[in-house]
Amino acid sequence: MGRENIFRVRMFKEKGYSRQVCGSCKANFWGRLQRENCGDTPCTDYYFDEVRLKTPPLSLGEVREKFLKFFKDRGHEVVDPYPVVARWREDLYLTIASIAVFQPHVTKMIVKPPANPLVIAQPCIRLEDLGSVGYTIGRHLTNFIMGGHHAFNYPDEYIYFTDETVELATEFFTKHVGVPEEELSFKESWWEGGGNAGPCFEVSVGGLEVATLVFMMYEVSDGKYVEMPLKIVDTGYGIERITWLTQRTPTAFHAVYGDLVSTYHKIMGIEEPPVKLLQAVFKRAGRWDLRDPAQFESLKKLVSYELGLPEVEVFKYLDGAVLVYNALDHVKTALLMLSDGVVPSNTGEGYLARLVLRKVFRVLSKLGIGADSVLKMFELQAQTWRSLYPRVSDNWNYVQEVVELEYRKFQELVERAPSIVRRYLSRGSPGLSLEDYVELYESHGLPPELVVEASLKLGYRVSVPKEFYSALASKRVKAPIKKAEALPVPREVYERAVKLPAVEKLFHVDPYVREFKARVVDVIGDYVVLDRTAFYPEGGGQKADRGKIVVGGKVYEVLDVQKVGDVVLHKVRPEPRDISPGAEVYGEIDWDVRYSHMRHHTATHILLGVLRKIYGDYIWQAGAEKEVAKGRLDVTHFKLPTLDEVRLIEREVNRVINEARPVTFKTVPKYDAERSYGFKLYQGGVPLEPRIRVIEVMGIDAEACFGTHLRNTAEVGGFKLVNVEKIQDGVVRFEYVAGPQLVEYAHQLEEKISSAEKIVGGELLERLPKFVKELEDLRKTLQRYREFYRNSLTRDILERREVVSENCSVSTVFTELLDEKLFTETLKDYVKEDPTVVVVLISNEVKKARIEVSEGSRASSRVDAVDLVNRIAKIVGGKGGGKRDHAILVVEKLVQRDEVDEIRRVILERVRELCAAS
RNA sequence: GGGCCGGUAGCUCAGCCUGGAAGAGCACUCGGUUUGCACCCGAGAGGUCCCGGGUUCAAAUCCCGGCCGGUCCA
Numbered sequence: 001m002g003r004e005n006i007f008r009v010r011m012f013k014e015k016g017y018s019r020q021v022c023g024s025c026k027a028n029f030w031g032r033l034q035r036e037n038c039g040d041t042p043c044t045d046y047y048f049d050e051v052r053l054k055t056p057p058l059s060l061g062e063v064r065e066k067f068l069k070f071f072k073d074r075g076h077e078v079v080d081p082y083p084v085v086a087r088w089r090e091d092l093y094l095t096i097a098s099i100a101v102f103q104p105h106v107t108k109m110i111v112k113p114p115a116n117p118l119v120i121a122q123p124c125i126r127l128e129d130l131g132s133v134g135y136t137i138g139r140h141l142t143n144f145i146m147g148g149h150h151a152f153n154y155p156d157e158y159i160y161f162t163d164e165t166v167e168l169a170t171e172f173f174t175k176h177v178g179v180p181e182e183e184l185s186f187k188e189s190w191w192e193g194g195g196n197a198g199p200c201f202e203v204s205v206g207g208l209e210v211a212t213l214v215f216m217m218y219e220v221s222d223g224k225y226v227e228m229p230l231k232i233v234d235t236g237y238g239i240e241r242i243t244w245l246t247q248r249t250p251t252a253f254h255a256v257y258g259d260l261v262s263t264y265h266k267i268m269g270i271e272e273p274p275v276k277l278l279q280a281v282f283k284r285a286g287r288w289d290l291r292d293p294a295q296f297e298s299l300k301k302l303v304s305y306e307l308g309l310p311e312v313e314v315f316k317y318l319d320g321a322v323l324v325y326n327a328l329d330h331v332k333t334a335l336l337m338l339s340d341g342v343v344p345s346n347t348g349e350g351y352l353a354r355l356v357l358r359k360v361f362r363v364l365s366k367l368g369i370g371a372d373s374v375l376k377m378f379e380l381q382a383q384t385w386r387s388l389y390p391r392v393s394d395n396w397n398y399v400q401e402v403v404e405l406e407y408r409k410f411q412e413l414v415e416r417a418p419s420i421v422r423r424y425l426s427r428g429s430p431g432l433s434l435e436d437y438v439e440l441y442e443s444h445g446l447p448p449e450l451v452v453e454a455s456l457k458l459g460y461r462v463s464v465p466k467e468f469y470s471a472l473a474s475k476r477v478k479a480p481i482k483k484a485e486a487l488p489v490p491r492e493v494y495e496r497a498v499k500l501p502a503v504e505k506l507f508h509v510d511p512y513v514r515e516f517k518a519r520v521v522d523v524i525g526d527y528v529v530l531d532r533t534a535f536y537p538e539g540g541g542q543k544a545d546r547g548k549i550v551v552g553g554k555v556y557e558v559l560d561v562q563k564v565g566d567v568v569l570h571k572v573r574p575e576p577r578d579i580s581p582g583a584e585v586y587g588e589i590d591w592d593v594r595y596s597h598m599r600h601h602t603a604t605h606i607l608l609g610v611l612r613k614i615y616g617d618y619i620w621q622a623g624a625e626k627e628v629a630k631g632r633l634d635v636t637h638f639k640l641p642t643l644d645e646v647r648l649i650e651r652e653v654n655r656v657i658n659e660a661r662p663v664t665f666k667t668v669p670k671y672d673a674e675r676s677y678g679f680k681l682y683q684g685g686v687p688l689e690p691r692i693r694v695i696e697v698m699g700i701d702a703e704a705c706f707g708t709h710l711r712n713t714a715e716v717g718g719f720k721l722v723n724v725e726k727i728q729d730g731v732v733r734f735e736y737v738a739g740p741q742l743v744e745y746a747h748q749l750e751e752k753i754s755s756a757e758k759i760v761g762g763e764l765l766e767r768l769p770k771f772v773k774e775l776e777d778l779r780k781t782l783q784r785y786r787e788f789y790r791n792s793l794t795r796d797i798l799e800r801r802e803v804v805s806e807n808c809s810v811s812t813v814f815t816e817l818l819d820e821k822l823f824t825e826t827l828k829d830y831v832k833e834d835p836t837v838v839v840v841l842i843s844n845e846v847k848k849a850r851i852e853v854s855e856g857s858r859a860s861s862r863v864d865a866v867d868l869v870n871r872i873a874k875i876v877g878g879k880g881g882g883k884r885d886h887a888i889l890v891v892e893k894l895v896q897r898d899e900v901d902e903i904r905r906v907i908l909e910r911v912r913e914l915c916a917a918s
Numbered sequence: 919g920g921g922c923c924g925g926u927a928g929c930u931c932a933g934c935c936u937g938g939a940a941g942a943g944c945a946c947u948c949g950g951u952u953u954g955c956a957c958c959c960g961a962g963a964g965g966u967c968c969c970g971g972g973u974u975c976a977a978a979u980c981c982c983g984g985c986c987g988g989u990c991c992a
Contacts, residue, residue: 346988439922442989443923825939873975880976882938886938887938
């Protein structure tokens, strides 16, 4: 199919549409009427308010229902929307389009779609337009519902493609939205994203693009387009935009948020602009790019002239309104993300949630809005949207708690700002450089507006450098290409293993199988492949089994077990040189190791279930590991559990164990599992398979899992948390022991206590307070001795003091006890009292000597302590240095009596020389 | 996952660039003064300079590694 021809669909010919060229963007478009331009912004102004619709104004929910019903009536199955957090995708954090729901498993033909054709009203979040929201009066939103009808055409199963897609869209817009057909414009375009590409139509009405019809048919690899075997109809209908179209309000926010627009104005203390002002803006918002500050400025001036309103008024109204629209949009986006269980943090999707929250908090806190009102703003939206997005009301308690916490954290940052800014102001050059602004933002999270504010508080007037945003943008580096995951086995082993047939996994059939018979399929280096095995390969956080295999009477130890696709590799010792394919094998796994893994694994599932029950559905597994000695589970959570909570968790887990609940496993089709259990199935990641293995702990937890589990929770035997810590903002780690390991753990504790008691010679609780008291007494005694020593030293200095002139005196003291800190302190105090003195303190230790020269202020103006030290070094050797009034010399030997005399003589002579000279 | 910033007295921080005697303000204790709202004056106590290693005669300071906190980005 040629790329040109694909746009020549059946309907255009039948109904007499003509292919035209836009006078502005030169793109080709199709329409029944001849027109000057393609009918899409920015080639035209908005005029959809003048288009006569045959339907009454519709709400967002009504448009959504109308859309779903229309396509349902045309043979599409309605598919429930997925979460806005794209947990099923490794390459995306947020659901950015309805097709994302089916990538990559369906688009790569690993799994069939849940229905075909299908229709979905998918809530989406796109944060790349974060900065545009408000200025475009509603064309850009960070959250929106994308209506998509999708048809997946397989080589052997054709559903429908271009002709039907255009006809369906036309019928929907004309008959059900009530758009006169002459007003429809289909612009030819090209869509590319997520590794796929294809031609598309952009459908517009009165300047507003309301849908994109993509015919996905290429895979993009190395910049080349490779035709896919699967041809996908990927459509996106802007449910918000259609709502706007039917309501013809001056902004999309009025159409989508209704009364909330006024309410938000009131809460934020911002006056609502008069309708005629907004209408004047509406008329130009299509062609003008108001995100450009210069254009926004000109528009405001133009509107002020046109309506005869003072410029300041227009500026005040519109700047304020943009803030309100921002708040409406961002609060809803944050609400949707949090309701889907995102925990704000400094990485991943948690960071994106925080980014959105902070952007709106920045404005709210500047307006002086308190936490109560902020919560009110969230609550109003939670009420408005709870029927359209059911998860919003399910998780409201969590949302409330987290919004409050995040707002408090942000206010703390604002409070901290002046002291951080002060640090930057006080270093080096006056004011703040461009680099300072960038660093303040990137390292401390302080946007330039906040920096200016903080500087004002400190009494500095600074202004944001114009280049700030471009400097920031130029620092953005491309994402590093994700490192290919390390292979579990050497490459040559991997490449041969991957071609072998699937191995029968006895550990899945019955996790309690300890011994088995099998045949050798292949031997690759140290690795043996069998046709069936009970050895569990490392995976799903569960470590590999150990044990032995016997071939031809020879025993091989199994050191490691790994899997490559559906093939299990046993690494054995000694080298399996004598083993050849076809040989019979007897295998036996180390049951103690395995059973311990199973206990910790089942305990992990129980713990996760209990945590979700206690805290809420925002608890997600962020990592897990099950070993012989202990289990470990990292979950998303925003605060460290208290001691009481830890005890509660332990009690609840043990209760589940004592209730002896059955643990079952079954392998079911992916979509059935998702329907019955929801997304919480995918705690450990999403398996790219048509059928998935579901482990269910009755009434507590159900997860897609590869691991081996107990039959009954009673077998866990007992559960004790041994460590709970916050490993990262938003992630809490639990470590625990189960079954006999609990006894091991108790033993370790006992041993620790008893060895400590051996050291203190008695009971810990009795002896320790005595030790502490004794230590205190000793400290006091030592202090008294040092005081004594210090006095005696001071006396020695005084006694040895020889006056050289009115400005200089010398005292050389020799001692055989070393207490560096005491010396330094004593000398410092002494020379403060006597500014004329030069003190030389010589002290011997076991193998080295330390000579310290200290001078009073008047003495040091004539005599350089460093010079004296160098002279001393000539007598005793060693190296040293220091400042003019204080220098130190260390020698790796003891100083002899005669050397002390020599030093005394030399120093006196030198000081006399210098002081007399002045 | 990557980058950047920080960790010094109970708190807020200076000192680090350029290695050489551990500092300020607030809080605390004592004495005086005052008895109207951040009182004032004087004295004192308080330190694992995050941890480990290296360089050096000498490290809070320089280098390497780690831990913790903050923050930006993917």
